[in-house]
Amino acid sequence: MEENMNLTAERSLEIIRNSIERSQRAIAKNSGLPLMWWGICVMVFALIIEYLWKNHGGPAWNFLWFVMWVVGYIGNRVIDKKNETVPTTFVGKTIGHVWSTFGIFCGGIGLILGLIAGGVIPVKCIVPDTYINCLVYMNITSIISLCFGIASTIMGLVLQNRPIQVCGLVAGFGGFFAALYYPMHQMYVMAVVALIGLVIPGLIVHFQSKK
């Protein structure tokens, strides 16, 4: 781009529009790969846990979710290093914060329920004594699916992308009814939720930014 002072108003607007569009594409492109990576991690681990749960023991294999966080984080760092450098923007930061918050809450819920199941935290911390005999059941797949849906929908709203918003709603509300399935088979629900809530939005962002 050379120094040119004889710009028409149309050419000036074209430069502004092109620069803003290029910048938005570059930022969106960097968001696509981490989404796909985390989605694939959730899918693979959900299927591995389901297999091990069914054939080699019981629900204790759920501890592998914490291994997934470590694998996912390492992979995410590698992707970050390989991604081209893009400017810090409000949109990029908001997407990052939404998914970080999702990760913290899901990890926290998983840890709390795991500690309750292991008897470290008393059940009354989450179910008051009055209801302890009412067979109150907290289905973690439903809660995490809802969190997935909320995060994906917010991302779709921030990126002004209707298909991602739809993916978020389908993943969130679809997964919320996971309790219809036996706990072991809810891993399939989790894999489908990750596919709709993470992998497909990641693919949409990735390919739209390449146009």
Place this chain on the structure above:
Amino acid sequence: MFKPLDPLLHSELRLAVMSLLIGAESAEFPYIKEQTGATAGNLSVQLDKLATAGYITVEKTFKGKRPCTLCSITPVGLKAFEEYVETLREYLNPSQ
């Protein structure tokens, strides 16, 4: 009577730089160079002009062990850009 366009912004490269920075908190020199397709020397000169006018800040820092030049738009630059776009609108739609 049309308002005159800000001569500092009415240049292809400087306008492209400002447009890139408008939606960003900050952007690194290589990113701006790649997006604008400008040479490093020319870009440095134009960034200096924008910085001297107070439209952008240029911060020399380090990313790990590598030197890194970070550019960001200032409130003065933001206002100048808004006025430039507003004037362009008047040129394109004189009746409004």
